[in-house]
Amino acid sequence: MRFASLGSGSRGNATVVQAGSTTLLIDCGFGVAETRRRLGRLGMDLSELTAILLTHEHADHVAGVGAVARAGRVPVWATPGTLAALAPQVGVLPEVHYINCHAPWQIDGLAITPFPVPHDGRESCQYLLSDGAVRFAAVTDLGHTTAHMRTVLAGCDGLLFECNHDRDLLLGGHYPAALKRRVDGDFGHLSNAAAAQFIASLDCGRLKHFAAAHLSEQNNRPELARAAMAGALGCTADWIAVADQDAGLGWCDLA
Template sequence: MRFALLGSGSEGNALLVQAGRTTLMLDCGFSVNETESRLARLGLQAEQLNGILVTHEHSDHIGGVARLARKFKLPVWMTHGSLLMQRAAFADIAVTELNPHHRIVIGDIEVQPFLVPHDAREPVQYGFSDGARRLGVLTDTGHVTPHIEASLAGCHALVLECNHDEAMLRNGRYPASLKQRVGGRFGHLNNEQAADFLARLDTGCLQHIVAAHLSAHNNTPELAVRALSATLSCAAEEIAVATQETGLDWRVIA
Protein backbone atom coordinates (compact mmCIF):
# COMPACT_ATOMS: atom_id res chain seq x y z
CA MET A 1 0.00 0.00 0.00
CA ARG A 2 1.29 3.47 -0.83
CA PHE A 3 0.10 7.08 -0.96
CA ALA A 4 1.14 10.44 -2.40
CA LEU A 5 -0.18 14.00 -2.57
CA LEU A 6 -0.49 16.02 -5.76
CA GLY A 7 -0.67 19.21 -3.70
CA SER A 8 -1.90 20.41 -0.32
CA GLY A 9 -3.09 23.88 0.65
CA SER A 10 -5.73 26.50 0.06
CA GLU A 11 -5.04 26.64 -3.70
CA GLY A 12 -5.78 22.96 -4.35
CA ASN A 13 -5.70 19.52 -2.78
CA ALA A 14 -5.51 15.96 -4.06
CA LEU A 15 -4.23 12.72 -2.55
CA LEU A 16 -3.67 9.30 -4.08
CA VAL A 17 -3.87 5.96 -2.32
CA GLN A 18 -2.97 2.72 -4.06
CA ALA A 19 -3.30 -0.91 -3.01
CA GLY A 20 -3.25 -3.99 -5.21
CA ARG A 21 -4.91 -3.10 -8.51
CA THR A 22 -6.81 -0.10 -7.13
CA THR A 23 -5.84 3.58 -7.25
CA LEU A 24 -8.16 6.14 -5.66
CA MET A 25 -7.97 9.90 -5.61
CA LEU A 26 -9.12 11.86 -2.58
CA ASP A 27 -10.37 15.31 -3.62
CA CYS A 28 -9.23 17.30 -6.62
CA GLY A 29 -8.88 21.06 -6.43
CA PHE A 30 -6.88 21.47 -9.65
CA SER A 31 -7.77 21.93 -13.31
CA VAL A 32 -7.74 18.85 -15.52
CA ASN A 33 -4.49 19.88 -17.18
CA GLU A 34 -2.81 20.60 -13.87
CA THR A 35 -4.07 17.34 -12.41
CA GLU A 36 -2.74 15.35 -15.36
CA SER A 37 0.63 17.11 -15.07
CA ARG A 38 0.87 16.35 -11.35
CA LEU A 39 -0.20 12.74 -11.89
CA ALA A 40 2.52 12.34 -14.52
CA ARG A 41 5.05 13.59 -11.99
CA LEU A 42 4.03 10.60 -9.87
CA GLY A 43 4.16 8.17 -12.79
CA LEU A 44 0.41 7.87 -13.32
CA GLN A 45 -2.23 8.76 -15.89
CA ALA A 46 -5.79 9.76 -15.07
CA GLU A 47 -7.06 6.70 -16.97
CA GLN A 48 -5.50 4.53 -14.26
CA LEU A 49 -7.70 5.98 -11.50
CA ASN A 50 -10.57 3.85 -10.22
CA GLY A 51 -12.54 6.75 -8.79
CA ILE A 52 -12.56 9.92 -6.72
CA LEU A 53 -13.66 10.41 -3.11
CA VAL A 54 -14.66 13.87 -1.88
CA THR A 55 -14.26 15.27 1.63
CA HIS A 56 -16.45 18.38 1.26
CA GLU A 57 -17.64 21.00 -1.19
CA HIS A 58 -15.03 23.77 -0.77
CA SER A 59 -13.44 24.61 -4.10
CA ASP A 60 -9.86 23.75 -3.12
CA HIS A 61 -11.07 20.17 -2.61
CA ILE A 62 -13.89 19.69 -5.12
CA GLY A 63 -13.18 22.32 -7.79
CA GLY A 64 -11.67 19.91 -10.30
CA VAL A 65 -13.57 16.71 -9.45
CA ALA A 66 -16.50 17.02 -11.86
CA ARG A 67 -14.38 17.94 -14.88
CA LEU A 68 -11.88 15.15 -14.23
CA ALA A 69 -14.62 12.59 -13.60
CA ARG A 70 -16.50 13.64 -16.72
CA LYS A 71 -13.45 13.51 -19.00
CA PHE A 72 -12.25 10.11 -17.81
CA LYS A 73 -15.64 8.59 -16.86
CA LEU A 74 -14.65 8.12 -13.22
CA PRO A 75 -17.12 7.26 -10.44
CA VAL A 76 -17.34 9.69 -7.53
CA TRP A 77 -18.25 9.18 -3.88
CA MET A 78 -19.37 11.94 -1.50
CA THR A 79 -21.84 12.54 1.31
CA HIS A 80 -25.44 13.58 0.68
CA GLY A 81 -24.73 17.01 2.13
CA SER A 82 -21.76 17.62 -0.15
CA LEU A 83 -23.76 16.54 -3.19
CA LEU A 84 -26.62 18.86 -2.25
CA MET A 85 -24.22 21.79 -2.45
CA GLN A 86 -22.88 20.68 -5.87
CA ARG A 87 -25.81 18.86 -7.49
CA ALA A 88 -25.83 20.87 -10.73
CA ALA A 89 -22.10 20.37 -11.31
CA PHE A 90 -22.47 16.58 -10.95
CA ALA A 91 -25.79 16.12 -12.74
CA ASP A 92 -24.29 13.93 -15.51
CA ILE A 93 -21.73 12.08 -13.37
CA ALA A 94 -22.04 8.73 -11.59
CA VAL A 95 -22.06 9.81 -7.93
CA THR A 96 -22.57 7.41 -5.04
CA GLU A 97 -23.75 9.00 -1.79
CA LEU A 98 -21.72 7.89 1.22
CA ASN A 99 -23.12 7.12 4.61
CA PRO A 100 -20.42 8.66 6.84
CA HIS A 101 -20.90 5.87 9.39
CA HIS A 102 -20.47 2.94 7.00
CA ARG A 103 -17.35 1.42 5.47
CA ILE A 104 -17.29 0.71 1.77
CA VAL A 105 -14.97 -1.39 -0.37
CA ILE A 106 -13.66 -0.08 -3.70
CA GLY A 107 -11.58 -2.70 -5.45
CA ASP A 108 -8.71 -3.64 -3.15
CA ILE A 109 -9.22 -0.72 -0.74
CA GLU A 110 -11.55 -0.51 2.25
CA VAL A 111 -12.69 3.07 2.83
CA GLN A 112 -13.94 4.40 6.18
CA PRO A 113 -15.42 7.92 6.10
CA PHE A 114 -15.91 9.79 9.37
CA LEU A 115 -17.58 13.10 10.14
CA VAL A 116 -15.50 16.14 11.10
CA PRO A 117 -16.40 19.63 12.41
CA HIS A 118 -15.81 22.02 9.52
CA ASP A 119 -17.81 24.86 7.96
CA ALA A 120 -19.30 22.72 5.19
CA ARG A 121 -22.60 20.87 4.70
CA GLU A 122 -21.60 17.29 5.63
CA PRO A 123 -17.79 17.15 5.68
CA VAL A 124 -15.89 13.91 6.18
CA GLN A 125 -12.33 12.68 6.24
CA TYR A 126 -11.19 9.12 5.54
CA GLY A 127 -9.28 6.07 6.61
CA PHE A 128 -8.02 3.64 3.96
CA SER A 129 -6.98 0.03 4.43
CA ASP A 130 -5.75 -2.88 2.34
CA GLY A 131 -6.69 -5.31 5.12
CA ALA A 132 -3.31 -5.17 6.85
CA ARG A 133 -2.25 -1.50 6.79
CA ARG A 134 -4.15 1.73 7.39
CA LEU A 135 -3.73 5.27 6.11
CA GLY A 136 -5.58 8.04 7.93
CA VAL A 137 -6.29 11.50 6.52
CA LEU A 138 -7.36 14.42 8.69
CA THR A 139 -7.51 17.95 7.30
CA ASP A 140 -10.15 20.68 7.26
CA THR A 141 -11.38 20.21 10.80
CA GLY A 142 -11.70 22.88 13.45
CA HIS A 143 -11.13 20.59 16.40
CA VAL A 144 -10.62 16.91 17.14
CA THR A 145 -13.55 14.90 18.48
CA PRO A 146 -13.49 11.54 20.28
CA HIS A 147 -15.01 10.04 17.12
CA ILE A 148 -12.06 11.30 15.06
CA GLU A 149 -9.59 9.90 17.59
CA ALA A 150 -11.29 6.50 17.51
CA SER A 151 -11.39 6.52 13.70
CA LEU A 152 -7.66 7.17 13.35
CA ALA A 153 -6.23 5.14 16.23
CA GLY A 154 -3.58 2.63 15.20
CA CYS A 155 -2.90 4.00 11.71
CA HIS A 156 0.32 3.02 9.94
CA ALA A 157 0.43 6.38 8.13
CA LEU A 158 -1.24 9.69 8.90
CA VAL A 159 -1.74 12.84 6.84
CA LEU A 160 -2.50 15.50 9.42
CA GLU A 161 -3.55 19.12 9.06
CA CYS A 162 -1.16 21.72 10.47
CA ASN A 163 -2.88 24.70 8.94
CA HIS A 164 -1.59 27.60 10.97
CA ASP A 165 0.55 28.83 13.80
CA GLU A 166 -1.76 30.48 16.30
CA ALA A 167 0.45 33.54 16.85
CA MET A 168 1.05 34.06 13.13
CA LEU A 169 -2.70 33.93 12.46
CA ARG A 170 -3.50 36.28 15.33
CA ASN A 171 -0.89 38.84 14.26
CA GLY A 172 -1.21 38.36 10.51
CA ARG A 173 -2.88 40.30 7.72
CA TYR A 174 -6.19 38.42 7.55
CA PRO A 175 -9.31 40.43 8.45
CA ALA A 176 -10.79 39.65 11.86
CA SER A 177 -13.70 37.68 10.41
CA LEU A 178 -11.38 35.35 8.48
CA LYS A 179 -9.09 34.89 11.48
CA GLN A 180 -12.12 33.87 13.51
CA ARG A 181 -13.27 31.44 10.82
CA VAL A 182 -9.88 29.79 10.31
CA GLY A 183 -9.09 29.54 14.02
CA GLY A 184 -12.61 28.64 15.15
CA ARG A 185 -14.11 25.29 16.11
CA PHE A 186 -15.30 24.71 12.54
CA GLY A 187 -12.15 25.99 10.81
CA HIS A 188 -8.70 24.41 10.64
CA LEU A 189 -6.29 22.76 13.07
CA ASN A 190 -3.28 24.76 14.18
CA ASN A 191 0.13 23.24 14.88
CA GLU A 192 -0.45 22.80 18.60
CA GLN A 193 -3.89 21.25 18.12
CA ALA A 194 -2.38 18.75 15.69
CA ALA A 195 0.41 17.97 18.14
CA ASP A 196 -2.03 17.57 21.04
CA PHE A 197 -4.07 15.16 18.93
CA LEU A 198 -0.96 13.12 18.17
CA ALA A 199 -0.13 12.98 21.87
CA ARG A 200 -3.51 11.35 22.58
CA LEU A 201 -3.48 9.03 19.57
CA ASP A 202 -2.34 5.41 19.52
CA THR A 203 0.78 5.82 17.33
CA GLY A 204 2.40 2.46 18.06
CA CYS A 205 2.10 1.37 14.42
CA LEU A 206 2.90 4.74 12.84
CA GLN A 207 5.42 4.60 9.99
CA HIS A 208 4.68 7.91 8.23
CA ILE A 209 3.45 11.26 9.52
CA VAL A 210 2.78 14.04 7.02
CA ALA A 211 2.01 17.66 7.93
CA ALA A 212 -0.55 18.90 5.42
CA HIS A 213 -2.73 21.86 4.40
CA LEU A 214 -0.22 24.43 5.68
CA SER A 215 -1.27 28.04 5.26
CA ALA A 216 0.96 30.05 2.95
CA HIS A 217 0.55 33.15 5.15
CA ASN A 218 0.09 31.85 8.69
CA ASN A 219 2.52 28.97 9.05
CA THR A 220 5.93 27.64 8.08
CA PRO A 221 7.07 24.05 7.52
CA GLU A 222 9.63 24.51 10.29
CA LEU A 223 6.99 25.43 12.88
CA ALA A 224 4.73 22.54 11.89
CA VAL A 225 7.58 20.02 11.97
CA ARG A 226 8.81 21.32 15.32
CA ALA A 227 5.39 20.84 16.91
CA LEU A 228 4.88 17.30 15.63
CA SER A 229 8.43 16.06 16.18
CA ALA A 230 8.41 17.33 19.77
CA THR A 231 5.26 15.36 20.49
CA LEU A 232 6.56 12.17 18.87
CA SER A 233 10.08 12.64 20.31
CA CYS A 234 11.55 12.04 16.87
CA ALA A 235 13.98 13.82 14.58
CA ALA A 236 12.62 16.61 12.42
CA GLU A 237 13.63 14.62 9.33
CA GLU A 238 11.05 11.97 10.22
CA ILE A 239 8.19 14.43 9.69
CA ALA A 240 7.23 14.93 6.04
CA VAL A 241 5.55 18.10 4.78
CA ALA A 242 3.13 18.13 1.85
CA THR A 243 3.47 21.37 -0.11
CA GLN A 244 1.14 23.29 -2.36
CA GLU A 245 3.56 23.30 -5.28
CA THR A 246 4.87 19.73 -5.31
CA GLY A 247 2.71 17.78 -2.88
CA LEU A 248 4.51 14.69 -1.63
CA ASP A 249 6.11 11.82 -3.53
CA TRP A 250 5.00 8.23 -3.01
CA ARG A 251 5.35 6.81 0.49
CA VAL A 252 5.15 3.02 0.91
CA ILE A 253 3.40 1.61 3.97
CA ALA A 254 5.23 -1.61 4.73
Protein backbone atom coordinates in the same frame (compact mmCIF):
# COMPACT_ATOMS: atom_id res chain seq x y z
CA MET B 1 -0.33 0.18 -0.19
CA ARG B 2 1.06 3.69 -0.66
CA PHE B 3 -0.02 7.33 -0.64
CA ALA B 4 1.07 10.62 -2.15
CA SER B 5 -0.16 14.20 -2.40
CA LEU B 6 -0.72 16.09 -5.65
CA GLY B 7 -0.76 19.29 -3.61
CA SER B 8 -2.13 20.53 -0.29
CA GLY B 9 -3.21 24.02 0.72
CA SER B 10 -5.74 26.74 0.07
CA ARG B 11 -5.05 26.72 -3.70
CA GLY B 12 -5.92 23.05 -4.22
CA ASN B 13 -5.91 19.63 -2.54
CA ALA B 14 -5.74 16.05 -3.76
CA THR B 15 -4.36 12.90 -2.13
CA VAL B 16 -3.67 9.64 -4.01
CA VAL B 17 -3.93 6.25 -2.31
CA GLN B 18 -2.99 3.09 -4.20
CA ALA B 19 -3.26 -0.60 -3.35
CA GLY B 20 -2.57 -3.02 -6.17
CA SER B 21 -4.60 -1.98 -9.22
CA THR B 22 -6.93 0.25 -7.15
CA THR B 23 -6.14 3.97 -7.11
CA LEU B 24 -8.30 6.42 -5.18
CA LEU B 25 -8.14 10.20 -5.33
CA ILE B 26 -9.26 11.92 -2.14
CA ASP B 27 -10.53 15.34 -3.23
CA CYS B 28 -9.89 16.98 -6.59
CA GLY B 29 -8.96 20.62 -6.25
CA PHE B 30 -7.08 20.91 -9.56
CA GLY B 31 -8.33 21.09 -13.14
CA VAL B 32 -7.85 18.36 -15.75
CA ALA B 33 -4.54 19.57 -17.17
CA GLU B 34 -3.04 20.25 -13.74
CA THR B 35 -4.30 16.95 -12.33
CA ARG B 36 -2.74 15.11 -15.29
CA ARG B 37 0.54 16.99 -14.79
CA ARG B 38 0.67 16.28 -11.07
CA LEU B 39 -0.26 12.62 -11.55
CA GLY B 40 2.52 12.44 -14.13
CA ARG B 41 5.05 13.39 -11.47
CA LEU B 42 4.03 10.18 -9.70
CA GLY B 43 4.30 8.11 -12.87
CA MET B 44 0.52 7.90 -13.22
CA ASP B 45 -2.20 8.83 -15.70
CA LEU B 46 -5.78 9.98 -15.22
CA SER B 47 -7.02 6.74 -16.75
CA GLU B 48 -5.67 4.80 -13.76
CA LEU B 49 -8.03 6.42 -11.24
CA THR B 50 -10.59 4.01 -9.80
CA ALA B 51 -12.69 6.53 -7.86
CA ILE B 52 -12.73 10.03 -6.41
CA LEU B 53 -13.72 10.46 -2.74
CA LEU B 54 -14.80 13.94 -1.70
CA THR B 55 -14.48 15.29 1.83
CA HIS B 56 -16.57 18.48 1.48
CA GLU B 57 -17.65 21.08 -1.05
CA HIS B 58 -15.11 23.89 -0.58
CA ALA B 59 -13.51 24.93 -3.87
CA ASP B 60 -9.94 24.03 -2.95
CA HIS B 61 -11.12 20.41 -2.62
CA VAL B 62 -13.62 20.12 -5.50
CA ALA B 63 -12.75 22.75 -8.13
CA GLY B 64 -11.69 20.13 -10.68
CA VAL B 65 -13.93 17.21 -9.82
CA GLY B 66 -16.54 17.69 -12.53
CA ALA B 67 -14.07 18.03 -15.39
CA VAL B 68 -11.70 15.35 -14.07
CA ALA B 69 -14.48 12.83 -13.43
CA ARG B 70 -15.87 13.37 -16.92
CA ALA B 71 -12.45 13.25 -18.60
CA GLY B 72 -11.52 9.97 -16.95
CA ARG B 73 -15.03 8.53 -16.54
CA VAL B 74 -14.25 8.27 -12.82
CA PRO B 75 -17.04 7.59 -10.28
CA VAL B 76 -17.42 10.06 -7.43
CA TRP B 77 -18.28 9.17 -3.81
CA ALA B 78 -19.44 11.74 -1.25
CA THR B 79 -22.04 12.48 1.41
CA PRO B 80 -25.48 13.72 0.29
CA GLY B 81 -24.79 17.11 1.86
CA THR B 82 -21.52 17.53 -0.02
CA LEU B 83 -23.04 16.46 -3.34
CA ALA B 84 -26.00 18.79 -2.91
CA ALA B 85 -23.74 21.73 -2.06
CA LEU B 86 -21.40 21.26 -5.01
CA ALA B 87 -24.01 20.29 -7.63
CA PRO B 88 -24.39 23.80 -9.12
CA GLN B 89 -20.65 24.18 -9.70
CA VAL B 90 -19.58 20.79 -11.13
CA GLY B 91 -22.19 19.91 -13.75
CA VAL B 92 -23.20 16.33 -14.53
CA LEU B 93 -20.96 13.67 -13.03
CA PRO B 94 -20.58 10.35 -14.90
CA GLU B 95 -21.29 8.18 -11.85
CA VAL B 96 -22.26 9.23 -8.32
CA HIS B 97 -22.38 7.23 -5.08
CA TYR B 98 -23.94 8.66 -1.92
CA ILE B 99 -22.23 7.62 1.29
CA ASN B 100 -23.22 7.56 4.95
CA CYS B 101 -20.31 9.04 6.89
CA HIS B 102 -20.88 6.45 9.63
CA ALA B 103 -21.00 3.40 7.30
CA PRO B 104 -17.83 1.74 5.90
CA TRP B 105 -17.78 0.34 2.39
CA GLN B 106 -15.29 -1.24 -0.02
CA ILE B 107 -13.87 -0.42 -3.45
CA ASP B 108 -12.07 -3.45 -4.87
CA GLY B 109 -9.51 -4.44 -2.23
CA LEU B 110 -9.64 -1.21 -0.24
CA ALA B 111 -11.90 -0.91 2.81
CA ILE B 112 -13.00 2.70 3.37
CA THR B 113 -14.15 4.04 6.72
CA PRO B 114 -15.56 7.58 6.53
CA PHE B 115 -15.93 9.64 9.68
CA PRO B 116 -17.49 13.06 10.31
CA VAL B 117 -15.31 16.03 11.22
CA PRO B 118 -16.23 19.48 12.60
CA HIS B 119 -15.81 21.88 9.68
CA ASP B 120 -18.01 24.50 8.03
CA GLY B 121 -19.00 22.34 5.08
CA ARG B 122 -22.53 21.03 4.76
CA GLU B 123 -21.66 17.40 5.64
CA SER B 124 -17.88 17.17 5.98
CA CYS B 125 -16.09 13.87 6.46
CA GLN B 126 -12.62 12.39 6.14
CA TYR B 127 -11.42 8.86 5.33
CA LEU B 128 -9.49 5.93 6.75
CA LEU B 129 -8.42 3.35 4.15
CA SER B 130 -7.08 -0.17 4.64
CA ASP B 131 -6.00 -3.03 2.41
CA GLY B 132 -6.34 -5.45 5.33
CA ALA B 133 -2.66 -5.23 6.27
CA VAL B 134 -2.01 -1.50 6.73
CA ARG B 135 -4.12 1.57 7.49
CA PHE B 136 -3.85 5.11 6.14
CA ALA B 137 -5.89 8.23 6.88
CA ALA B 138 -5.99 11.67 5.29
CA VAL B 139 -7.40 14.21 7.76
CA THR B 140 -7.64 17.93 6.99
CA ASP B 141 -10.19 20.73 7.28
CA LEU B 142 -11.39 20.40 10.85
CA GLY B 143 -11.74 23.03 13.53
CA HIS B 144 -11.22 20.67 16.45
CA THR B 145 -10.68 16.99 17.10
CA THR B 146 -13.11 14.47 18.62
CA ALA B 147 -13.03 11.30 20.69
CA HIS B 148 -14.51 9.42 17.73
CA MET B 149 -11.56 10.51 15.56
CA ARG B 150 -9.15 9.20 18.18
CA THR B 151 -10.85 5.79 18.09
CA VAL B 152 -10.92 5.62 14.28
CA LEU B 153 -7.33 6.75 13.77
CA ALA B 154 -5.64 4.61 16.44
CA GLY B 155 -2.98 2.32 15.03
CA CYS B 156 -2.55 3.91 11.59
CA ASP B 157 0.52 3.04 9.53
CA GLY B 158 0.35 6.32 7.64
CA LEU B 159 -1.19 9.71 8.41
CA LEU B 160 -1.58 12.87 6.38
CA PHE B 161 -2.82 15.36 8.95
CA GLU B 162 -3.75 19.04 9.01
CA CYS B 163 -1.29 21.53 10.46
CA ASN B 164 -2.94 24.62 9.02
CA HIS B 165 -1.56 27.54 10.97
CA ASP B 166 0.64 28.83 13.72
CA ARG B 167 -1.82 30.65 15.95
CA ASP B 168 0.50 33.59 16.68
CA LEU B 169 1.14 34.12 12.97
CA LEU B 170 -2.59 33.91 12.22
CA LEU B 171 -3.73 36.32 14.93
CA GLY B 172 -0.90 38.76 14.23
CA GLY B 173 -1.27 38.56 10.46
CA HIS B 174 -3.13 40.57 7.84
CA TYR B 175 -6.30 38.47 7.57
CA PRO B 176 -9.54 40.37 8.30
CA ALA B 177 -10.87 39.79 11.81
CA ALA B 178 -13.82 37.72 10.58
CA LEU B 179 -11.54 35.38 8.61
CA LYS B 180 -9.22 35.00 11.61
CA ARG B 181 -12.21 33.98 13.73
CA ARG B 182 -13.35 31.51 11.08
CA VAL B 183 -9.94 29.83 10.65
CA ASP B 184 -9.29 29.73 14.41
CA GLY B 185 -12.83 28.64 15.30
CA ASP B 186 -14.27 25.25 16.18
CA PHE B 187 -15.35 24.67 12.56
CA GLY B 188 -12.31 26.11 10.81
CA HIS B 189 -8.79 24.62 10.68
CA LEU B 190 -6.36 23.01 13.13
CA SER B 191 -3.36 24.93 14.40
CA ASN B 192 0.03 23.27 14.75
CA ALA B 193 -0.45 23.17 18.52
CA ALA B 194 -3.93 21.61 18.33
CA ALA B 195 -2.74 19.01 15.82
CA ALA B 196 0.25 18.16 18.02
CA GLN B 197 -1.93 17.80 21.11
CA PHE B 198 -4.18 15.34 19.30
CA ILE B 199 -1.35 13.32 17.75
CA ALA B 200 0.41 13.08 21.12
CA SER B 201 -2.75 11.45 22.53
CA LEU B 202 -3.12 9.00 19.63
CA ASP B 203 -1.88 5.41 19.44
CA CYS B 204 0.93 5.85 16.88
CA GLY B 205 2.82 2.65 17.63
CA ARG B 206 2.53 1.41 14.03
CA LEU B 207 3.19 4.74 12.31
CA LYS B 208 5.63 4.53 9.38
CA HIS B 209 4.90 7.85 7.64
CA PHE B 210 3.51 11.15 8.89
CA ALA B 211 2.85 14.11 6.59
CA ALA B 212 1.77 17.55 7.75
CA ALA B 213 -0.83 18.94 5.34
CA HIS B 214 -2.94 21.97 4.39
CA LEU B 215 -0.31 24.41 5.67
CA SER B 216 -1.33 28.05 5.27
CA GLU B 217 1.09 29.91 3.03
CA GLN B 218 0.44 33.13 5.00
CA ASN B 219 0.10 31.81 8.55
CA ASN B 220 2.46 28.87 8.85
CA ARG B 221 5.92 27.67 7.93
CA PRO B 222 7.05 24.08 7.29
CA GLU B 223 9.68 24.25 10.02
CA LEU B 224 7.04 25.26 12.58
CA ALA B 225 4.73 22.40 11.61
CA ARG B 226 7.61 19.92 11.63
CA ALA B 227 8.77 21.04 15.06
CA ALA B 228 5.29 20.75 16.55
CA MET B 229 4.69 17.27 15.15
CA ALA B 230 8.18 16.04 16.02
CA GLY B 231 7.51 17.06 19.60
CA ALA B 232 4.23 15.16 19.60
CA LEU B 233 5.71 12.01 18.07
CA GLY B 234 9.06 12.07 19.85
CA CYS B 235 11.03 12.01 16.59
CA THR B 236 13.41 14.33 14.76
CA ALA B 237 11.89 17.12 12.69
CA ASP B 238 13.36 15.77 9.46
CA TRP B 239 11.25 12.59 9.83
CA ILE B 240 8.08 14.66 9.41
CA ALA B 241 7.11 15.10 5.77
CA VAL B 242 5.19 18.12 4.48
CA ALA B 243 2.63 17.95 1.68
CA ASP B 244 3.51 21.10 -0.24
CA GLN B 245 1.03 23.25 -2.17
CA ASP B 246 3.02 23.20 -5.40
CA ALA B 247 5.35 20.19 -5.10
CA GLY B 248 2.89 17.88 -3.33
CA LEU B 249 4.47 14.83 -1.73
CA GLY B 250 5.99 11.81 -3.45
CA TRP B 251 4.98 8.21 -2.85
CA CYS B 252 5.15 6.98 0.75
CA ASP B 253 5.11 3.17 0.93
CA LEU B 254 3.27 1.59 3.85
CA ALA B 255 3.88 -2.11 3.16
